Amino acid sequence: MIQVRNLSFSYTKQPFITGMSFSVSSGEIFGFLGPSGAGKSTLQKVLIGMLTAYQGSVVVNGVECKKRTRRFYEDIGVDFEFSTMYEKLTARENLRFFSSLYEKEPRPIEELLEMVGLEHDADKRVSDYSKGMKARLNFIKALLHDPVLLCLDEPTSGLDPANSRVMKNMILKEKARGKTILLTTHNMQDAAELCDRVAFIAGGKICALDSPHNLIMSKGAATVTYTWVEDGEHSANCPLKHISSDERLKRLIAENRLQSIHSSEPTLNDIFMDITGRTLL
Numbered sequence: 442m443i444q445v446r447n448l449s450f451s452y453t454k455q456p457f458i459t460g461m462s463f464s465v466s467s468g469e470i471f472g473f474l475g476p477s478g479a480g481k482s483t484l485q486k487v488l489i490g491m492l493t494a495y496q497g498s499v500v501v502n503g504v505e506c507k508k509r510t511r512r513f514y515e516d517i518g519v520d521f522e523f524s525t526m527y528e529k530l531t532a533r534e535n536l537r538f539f540s541s542l543y544e545k546e547p548r549p550i551e552e553l554l555e556m557v558g559l560e561h562d563a564d565k566r567v568s569d570y571s572k573g574m575k576a577r578l579n580f581i582k583a584l585l586h587d588p589v590l591l592c593l594d595e596p597t598s599g600l601d602p603a604n605s606r607v608m609k610n611m612i613l614k615e616k617a618r619g620k621t622i623l624l625t626t627h628n629m630q631d632a633a634e635l636c637d638r639v640a641f642i643a644g645g646k647i648c649a650l651d652s653p654h655n656l657i658m659s660k661g662a663a664t665v666t667y668t669w670v671e672d673g674e675h676s677a678n679c680p681l682k683h684i685s686s687d688e689r690l691k692r693l694i695a696e697n698r699l700q701s702i703h704s705s706e707p708t709l710n711d712i713f714m715d716i717t718g719r720t721l722l
């Protein structure tokens with residue numbers, strides 16, 4: 442679905458995105474992770490043909506992005522980082538207007554509103570919507586013309602846990618319907634749960650690209666932390682794979698003296714720190 446070869450882009454004379462290459466297969470959820478200002482939204486804008494002054498080759502759905510025509514957007518749905526609705530219009534009016542821009546028959550508006558629990562607020566002006574309501578409305582706007590590629594820029598940002606769950610389930614549903622999905626997020630749990638592969642972006646480059654599972658397993662094994670009381674409280678760590686040779690742990694288990702024990706795997710943030718020396722958050 443996407444082939445990027447040796448992409449460079451900058452807003453100024455200073456290099457920003459340099460020498461990026463990657464591909465995204467059809468049906469994949471592909472995540473971009475990186476700290477604020479890393480260039481995730483910029484990269485998404487290149488991929489949707491909004492920023493065309495790039496070097497290298499960016500082919501999306503068979504089209505070199507620089508050379509996109511109006512037809513290109515019939516197959517691409519974008520949920521921008523910031524709300525792109527007309528605030529003075531109602532949700533329903535906005536959706537009607539945006540669906541009129543496409544040649545394709547739109548998906549039924551009522552159904553989309555119901556999917557995100559906005560059916561009772563459809564006739565409210567968008568200016569009277571809360572942040573989370575706007576986020577949900579923005580998401581269904583991207584689905585209106587049933588595109589094959591969805592670009593979602595922080596779709597769960599500002600959502601409460603229940604709405605975030607609704608959104609993630611809808612993203613998985615769209616994947617099940619065969620869509621390719623580009624997802625930018627600061628939320629590592631969301632990335633680990635949703636993405637088939639993620640690209641870590643820092644310093645204008647992709648510094649790692651793999652499945653969340655492989656990235657997590659590539660560095661630092663899971664560790665076990667346990668606590669016990671012996672002249673005060675103590676705690677110790679042991680790599681999970683060496684647990685059977687930790688004599689103290691074996692003794693504490695045999696004597697039934699453990700106060701607590703838990704295992705923890707590194708998170709994507711830990712891996713990002715390992716690779717770049719920076720945190721994702």
Ligand SMILES: Nc1ncnc2c1ncn2[C@@H]1O[C@H](COP(=O)(O)OP(=O)(O)OP(=O)(O)O)[C@@H](O)[C@H]1O
Pocket residue numbers: 452475476477478479480481482483484522
């Ligand atoms: N239109 C623009 N003109 C000039 N510079 C810009 C423009 N848009 C973004 N930038 C700059 O490019 C850099 C990357 O911005 P971008 O929005 O791509 O970051 P991001 O990784 O999406 O960050 P965040 O996680 O905060 O959304 C920032 O330094 C930003 O100021």
Ligand SMILES: [Mg+2]
Pocket residue numbers: 481482483522594
């Ligand atoms: Mg951004």
